[in-house]
Amino acid sequence: MSAVRPLLAARARLARQFTGPGGAARVAAGLALLGTVCAQHPNQAFSRVSRLDTFSALLPNWRFFAPSPAQHDYQFHYRTLDTAGETSPWEPVEVIAGRRPHQIVWFPGRRPEKAVFDLGTEVLHFLDKGFAAATRTPAYRILCGFLRAEIERAGRPGVKGFQFTLLRTAGYDDGEEPEIVFVSPYTPLLPAAS
Numbered sequence: 001m002s003a004v005r006p007l008l009a010a011r012a013r014l015a016r017q018f019t020g021p022g023g024a025a026r027v028a029a030g031l032a033l034l035g036t037v038c039a040q041h042p043n044q045a046f047s048r049v050s051r052l053d054t055f056s057a058l059l060p061n062w063r064f065f066a067p068s069p070a071q072h073d074y075q076f077h078y079r080t081l082d083t084a085g086e087t088s089p090w091e092p093v094e095v096i097a098g099r100r101p102h103q104i105v106w107f108p109g110r111r112p113e114k115a116v117f118d119l120g121t122e123v124l125h126f127l128d129k130g131f132a133a134a135t136r137t138p139a140y141r142i143l144c145g146f147l148r149a150e151i152e153r154a155g156r157p158g159v160k161g162f163q164f165t166l167l168r169t170a171g172y173d174d175g176e177e178p179e180i181v182f183v184s185p186y187t188p189l190l191p192a193a194s
Helices: 004-019 023-040 044-052 110-128 131-135 136-155
Strands: 071-083 159-169 179-183
Touching: 004 044, 023 110, 071 136, 110 131, 110 136, 110 159, 110 179, 136 159
Parallel strands: none
Antiparallel strands: 071 159, 159 179
């Protein structure tokens, strides 16, 4: 009987934590802590808890800088076709600028890099529906407009159209060969001609 008494006392103290004054707040805080820990777990079995938080207002995601981190980079290359029918060699679209110390705090110039990555990702989502579906997306049209501006900025005379390709690269890892994801059809330089 003496061994049972401490267990009963512990059980009574535990019950008071949940039923006494402030018990509901402690239960809510405990559930919020448990839900937050579950929301951080990379295993998909734990994502059921996050789906209950419809507006992502209750359960923070501390992986917010990279909830699904990129495993590779995308790089665009283009070539032009002139009025004589000559095709230029493939040239990379340079949007990645060198980094400076002040950019740790303020770096609005990073946005074009991110935009190119996001546009490439958006076009890829539509490729399984066929390339014709991908060319009708806003992302594809923005890419074409961006490349038109790049070609015009380069000041090449006699260019009547261009073609571009999206490569998946390993970023700074030179040991991995780039993979061609898609090659666009010929696109007239003047949008009215398309």
